[in-house]
Amino acid sequence: MDAKRREVLKTGGGVLALAAAGVIRPGDALGQEWNKAAFDTKSVAETVKALGASGSTPSSGVEITAPDIAENGAVVPIAVESKLPRTEAIAILIEKNPNTLSAEFAIPSGTDPFVSTRVKMAETSNIYALVVADGKYFHAVKEIKVTIGGCGG
Amino acid sequence: MTLSRREFLQALAAAAAAGLPLAARAQAAGEAFYDLPVFGNVSLLHFTDCHAQLLPVSFREPSVNLGVGEGANRPPHLVGEALLKHFGISPGTREAHAFSHLDFARAAGKYGKLGGFAQLATLVKKLRAGRVASLLLDGGDTWQGSATSLWTRGQDMIEAQKLLGVDIMTGHWEFTYGAARVMEVLEKDFAGRIEFLAQNVETSDFGDPVFKPYTLRNLGGVPVAVIGQAFPYTPIAHPRRFVPDWKFGIEERRLQRIADEVRAGNGGKAGAQVVVLLSHNGMDVDLKLASRVTGVDVILGGHTHDGVPVPVVVSNAKGRTLVTNAGSHGKFLAVLDLDVKGGRISDYRYRLLPVFANLLRSDRDMAGLIEAKRAPYREKLAERLAVSETLLYRRGNFNGTMDQLILDALMEVKGAEIALSPGFRWGATIVPGEAITYEQVMNQTAITYPRVVVTRMSGETIKANLEDICDNLFNPDPYYQQGGDMVRVGGMSYSCDPNARRGGRIADMRLAGRPIEAGKTYKVASWAPVGEGVRDENPDEPIWDLLARYLRDRKSIAPRKLNVPRLIGVKGNRGLA
Numbered sequence: 001m002d003a004k005r006r007e008v009l010k011t012g013g014g015v016l017a018l019a020a021a022g023v024i025r026p027g028d029a030l031g032q033e034w035n036k037a038a039f040d041t042k043s044v045a046e047t048v049k050a051l052g053a054s055g056s057t058p059s060s061g062v063e064i065t066a067p068d069i070a071e072n073g074a075v076v077p078i079a080v081e082s083k084l085p086r087t088e089a090i091a092i093l094i095e096k097n098p099n100t101l102s103a104e105f106a107i108p109s110g111t112d113p114f115v116s117t118r119v120k121m122a123e124t125s126n127i128y129a130l131v132v133a134d135g136k137y138f139h140a141v142k143e144i145k146v147t148i149g150g151c152g153g
Numbered sequence: 154m155t156l157s158r159r160e161f162l163q164a165l166a167a168a169a170a171a172g173l174p175l176a177a178r179a180q181a182a183g184e185a186f187y188d189l190p191v192f193g194n195v196s197l198l199h200f201t202d203c204h205a206q207l208l209p210v211s212f213r214e215p216s217v218n219l220g221v222g223e224g225a226n227r228p229p230h231l232v233g234e235a236l237l238k239h240f241g242i243s244p245g246t247r248e249a250h251a252f253s254h255l256d257f258a259r260a261a262g263k264y265g266k267l268g269g270f271a272q273l274a275t276l277v278k279k280l281r282a283g284r285v286a287s288l289l290l291d292g293g294d295t296w297q298g299s300a301t302s303l304w305t306r307g308q309d310m311i312e313a314q315k316l317l318g319v320d321i322m323t324g325h326w327e328f329t330y331g332a333a334r335v336m337e338v339l340e341k342d343f344a345g346r347i348e349f350l351a352q353n354v355e356t357s358d359f360g361d362p363v364f365k366p367y368t369l370r371n372l373g374g375v376p377v378a379v380i381g382q383a384f385p386y387t388p389i390a391h392p393r394r395f396v397p398d399w400k401f402g403i404e405e406r407r408l409q410r411i412a413d414e415v416r417a418g419n420g421g422k423a424g425a426q427v428v429v430l431l432s433h434n435g436m437d438v439d440l441k442l443a444s445r446v447t448g449v450d451v452i453l454g455g456h457t458h459d460g461v462p463v464p465v466v467v468s469n470a471k472g473r474t475l476v477t478n479a480g481s482h483g484k485f486l487a488v489l490d491l492d493v494k495g496g497r498i499s500d501y502r503y504r505l506l507p508v509f510a511n512l513l514r515s516d517r518d519m520a521g522l523i524e525a526k527r528a529p530y531r532e533k534l535a536e537r538l539a540v541s542e543t544l545l546y547r548r549g550n551f552n553g554t555m556d557q558l559i560l561d562a563l564m565e566v567k568g569a570e571i572a573l574s575p576g577f578r579w580g581a582t583i584v585p586g587e588a589i590t591y592e593q594v595m596n597q598t599a600i601t602y603p604r605v606v607v608t609r610m611s612g613e614t615i616k617a618n619l620e621d622i623c624d625n626l627f628n629p630d631p632y633y634q635q636g637g638d639m640v641r642v643g644g645m646s647y648s649c650d651p652n653a654r655r656g657g658r659i660a661d662m663r664l665a666g667r668p669i670e671a672g673k674t675y676k677v678a679s680w681a682p683v684g685e686g687v688r689d690e691n692p693d694e695p696i697w698d699l700l701a702r703y704l705r706d707r708k709s710i711a712p713r714k715l716n717v718p719r720l721i722g723v724k725g726n727r728g729l730a
């Protein structure tokens with residue numbers, strides 16, 4: 001455990017240092033318009049449509065890293081990596097959440113198409129990672145179980 | 154089956170001829186029973202899930218251990234005669250008693266108890282003495298399961314592990330003493346003696362490794378890598394508060410990276426010629442893992458308490474992996490002898506040796522340690538609460554008689570219509586006529602979250618809970634299983650279709666013949682709450698107090714009426730006796 005790194009970042013000084021080093025560019029987070037129509041959708045099909053696609057193709061070039069069983073449904077860590085050339089955007093969809101679309105990331109050219117976030121899940125559900133690459137739509141799917149827990153061997 | 158009954162009888166005859174007194178004769182013969190021919194140049198001794206049982210115990214293997222999906226009708230999901238037949242064990246023998254539930258009470262009288270650290274110590278010394286280079290691996294669930302382990306926060310077991318000569322361990326219930334206690338033991342007791350390995354535990358914030366993931370050992374000139382795999386679902390199966398800052402998981406990709414890395418070697422260091430995963434995943438998870446990760450020669454497994462006499466050989470993209478599971482409660486010691494030639498394993502021999510207490514001398518140093526650790530508590534442990542007229546056992550997919558006793562006590566003492574008790578796989582067996590002591594009550598209940606809970610639950614909530622736990626047991630994908638048994642249910646009858654889809658396995662829930670109503674509330678008593686902030690009408694009372702009081706009031710425990718669900722769609726399943 002790297003306690004020192006944790007302490008540095010806790011002070012907040014770390015964030016400034018990263019910004020100064022050019023890792024975080026102010027304004028990045030505001031660079032995209034809030035896609036209200038897409039975030040209001042209630043099903044995978046609707047979301048895909050709202051993101052501008054008529055459908056998408058399953059691809060092994062899209063990789064989801066997420067737990068099989070969530071330790072806490074309120075904060076489920078999900079990472080998505082695209083190995084597809086010219087990846088432009090990555091979206092994370094939770095099939096059984098009240099609002100399907102959890103996150104949408106624009107990937108500027110020259111950026112590694114890797115995103116990591118935490119999502120809230122109400123119940124066991126499939127999650128979809130939707131990737132726009134070279135103008136086409138691809139996805140990967142994984143089930144994450146949200147359990148009440150209890151009773152190990 | 155590898156243990157020859159004929160050899161044992163020959164040894165017994167030889168000892169008799171030598172004119173030894175009876176007990177010594179049996180033990181001399183017994184130790185001959187453990188004369189395994191030495192094979193190869195690297196040996197791994199492995200035990201797992203002893204659940205803090207320092208003394209020999211009776212432990213009835215399950216008569217219901219259903220496999221679903223690809224797991225149906227194959228090890229470890231074979232019980233009773235199907236298990237004996239599959240592994241070529243003759244019914245009625247010592248081995249049949251160790252590996253199956255058949256005729257348990259009678260066979261227990263005939264062959265005696267199994268396990269015990271003083272007996273295990275004798276066996277470990279004997280086997281290690283004859284082998285050039287060996288490691289003793291402990292798969293975890295070592296610090297929990299007894300009164301003395303709970304009252305010393307694992308200290309009795311920690312000292313016993315050191316004296317036994319454990320080289321490497323991983324963990325599960327160890328974590329329920331809290332992260333600080335685990336780290337204290339690693340820093341103080343284990344430093345320089347025992348390595349605690351886990352590649353699949355990281356900090357929740359930055360994903361930094363919490364434990365050393367693997368170790369490289371030179372065994373008689375052969376570089377051997379041992380990777381640790383802790384129970385992947387610790388914060389889900391137990392209250393989160395014990396390990397609030399740690400994240401667990403199967404971490405298949407990281408395991409693959411480590412396996413590749415240790416094989417390749419680096420910085421002039423030779424790559425490992427043997428790669429072992431010491432796992433607390435449970436056997437179904439290990440079987441799936443072995444089919445997907447390459448470069449691991451052996452997975453020495455635990456958690457699911459499966460006493461599997463022969464390794465399962467699993468093929469994957471680049472080769473094959475042996476997968477074992479070494480039972481529980483100190484009943485077995487696994488011996489894997491490897492012949493490593495030309496940089497790889499050319500052949501192996503595996504034995505899962507049952508540790509028959511009456512065939513092994515008690516190791517003096519270990520017996521002394523056990524005695525010293527028990528001394529402060531002797532009187533309390535020995536209190537006779539009642540005598541059992543019946544066989545009391547826990548292990549099995551659904552209610553065992555021991556849990557039925559706990560459920561009956563919960564419902565009666567709390568005036569509840571329904572009782573729930575966790576599907577733990579640990580807890581020794583009590584044979585008919587045996588006294589139920591305070592120690593035996595603790596052997597069924599000794600956990601760090603023992604609280605009895607009384608709640609009002611709607612029929613809908615009860616159903617959701619049962620479905621959820623049933624999916625942890627019968628999800629066809631092992632990665633979604635947690636390795637416990639079904640929650641034990643008292644008062645309410647139901648049916649269960651293990652092969653149905655999630656949410657559709659439980660049906661026909663009834664209380665005294667009348668259907669449970671979704672919107673109606675019922676008074677439910679249970680123990681071991683996992684969720685935080687469970688609303689509850691009960692004063693803070695540990696389950697052992699309630700159970701001890703119930704037993705004292707009765708003196709004698711009559712046979713239980715088992716409340717097991719009506720099973721659907723499992724006819725012919727060889728995991729059902």
